[in-house]
Amino acid sequence: MLADWMTAAGLGALKPVISALVLPPVPFLALALAGAALARRRPRASRWLVAVGCACAWLSCCSGAARWVELSFLDEPVPLDAAQRADLKARAAAGQPLAIVVLGGGMAYRGFEYDSADLGDLSLKRLRYGVWLGRQTGIPVAASGGWGWGGPDREIPPEAVRMAEVARDEYGTPLRWIEAGSRDTHENAVLTLPLLQAAGVREIVLVTHGVHMPRALREFRAAAAAGAASAPITIVPAAMGQGYPADSPVTRWTPTGSGLMHMQSALHEVLGRVLAGH
Numbered sequence: 001m002l003a004d005w006m007t008a009a010g011l012g013a014l015k016p017v018i019s020a021l022v023l024p025p026v027p028f029l030a031l032a033l034a035g036a037a038l039a040r041r042r043p044r045a046s047r048w049l050v051a052v053g054c055a056c057a058w059l060s061c062c063s064g065a066a067r068w069v070e071l072s073f074l075d076e077p078v079p080l081d082a083a084q085r086a087d088l089k090a091r092a093a094a095g096q097p098l099a100i101v102v103l104g105g106g107m108a109y110r111g112f113e114y115d116s117a118d119l120g121d122l123s124l125k126r127l128r129y130g131v132w133l134g135r136q137t138g139i140p141v142a143a144s145g146g147w148g149w150g151g152p153d154r155e156i157p158p159e160a161v162r163m164a165e166v167a168r169d170e171y172g173t174p175l176r177w178i179e180a181g182s183r184d185t186h187e188n189a190v191l192t193l194p195l196l197q198a199a200g201v202r203e204i205v206l207v208t209h210g211v212h213m214p215r216a217l218r219e220f221r222a223a224a225a226a227g228a229a230s231a232p233i234t235i236v237p238a239a240m241g242q243g244y245p246a247d248s249p250v251t252r253w254t255p256t257g258s259g260l261m262h263m264q265s266a267l268h269e270v271l272g273r274v275l276a277g278h
Contacts, residue, residue, distance in 0.1 A: 024060030104145020
C-alpha cells in the first residue's frame with residue numbers, strides 16, 4: 001500500500017499534505033481555474049471545464065452526495081444491536097478475555113479554554129461511545145492514538161493520553177490500556193494488538209466511525225493474522241457515527257461545511273481502499 005510505503009520511506013509527514021491536495025474542494029477549484037485560463041484560446045473547452053469544476057465543487061459540499069459515495073463504494077458494517085451487546089456482556093461476565101479498542105480521530109490542538117490541547121470532534125464521539133459500550137457490556141476499554149502525522153510532534157500529550165484523561169475525569173471511567181505511539185490506522189493496529197495479546201485479550205471490539213471502519217478492520221485483521229502464531233485474536237466491528245441529520249431533500253443537496261467534511265471523510269476512505277487494492 002502506498003501509505004505504508006511512504007511511512008517506511010520516512011515520508012509519512014507528507015500524507016496530510018497529499019490528502020489536502022487530492023480531496024475536495026481543491027481538485028475541482030483547480031479544474032475551474034484551468035478552464036478560466038483557457039477562456040481566450042479554447043472558449044468551448046473553457047466553459048465545460050468551469051461548469052464541471054463548479055458542479056463538482058457544489059456536490060462535494062452536499063451531504064446527499066457524500067451519502068451516495070459511502071453507500072456505493074464503502075462496505076460499512078452496521079452498528080451493534082441490543083442482542084449483540086447482550087451477548088458481549090454475557091461472554092465478558094463469563095470471564096472471556098475481551099477488550100474494547102477506541103481509535104483516535106484527531107486532536108484540536110489549541111484548546112485554550114482547557115489550558116491544554118483537546119480532543120477533536122471525531123475522537124470525542126468515539127470515546128463517548130466506547131465508554132458507553134464498556135458500561136453496557138462490562139468490557140474494559142483501551143485507547144489507541146499518538147501524535148499523528150499532521151500535528152505538532154510532542155508539543156502536546158499523545159491523543160490516547162488525552163482520551164484517558166477525559167474518560168477518567170469527565171466520564172468517570174478509567175481506561176485499562178493506552179497505546180500512545182501510533183500515527184495512523186496501520187500503526188494503531190500493529191502497536192495495539194501486541195499490547196492486548198500480552199494482557200491475554202483474545203477478542204477486540206473495535207470502535208471507530210462507520211466510514212473509517214472498513215479500513216480499520218482490514219488493518220487490524222491483517223495485523224492479527226500476522227501475529228496469529230503467538231496468540232490468535234478476533235476483531236469485532238463496533239461502528240458508530242452513521243446516523244444522518246434530519247435534513248430535507250433541499251438541504252441534503254445544498255452545500256454546507258458539514259457536507260464538505262462528510263464528503264472528505266468518505267473520499268479519503270475510498271482513496272485508501274483503491275490504493276490498498278481492495
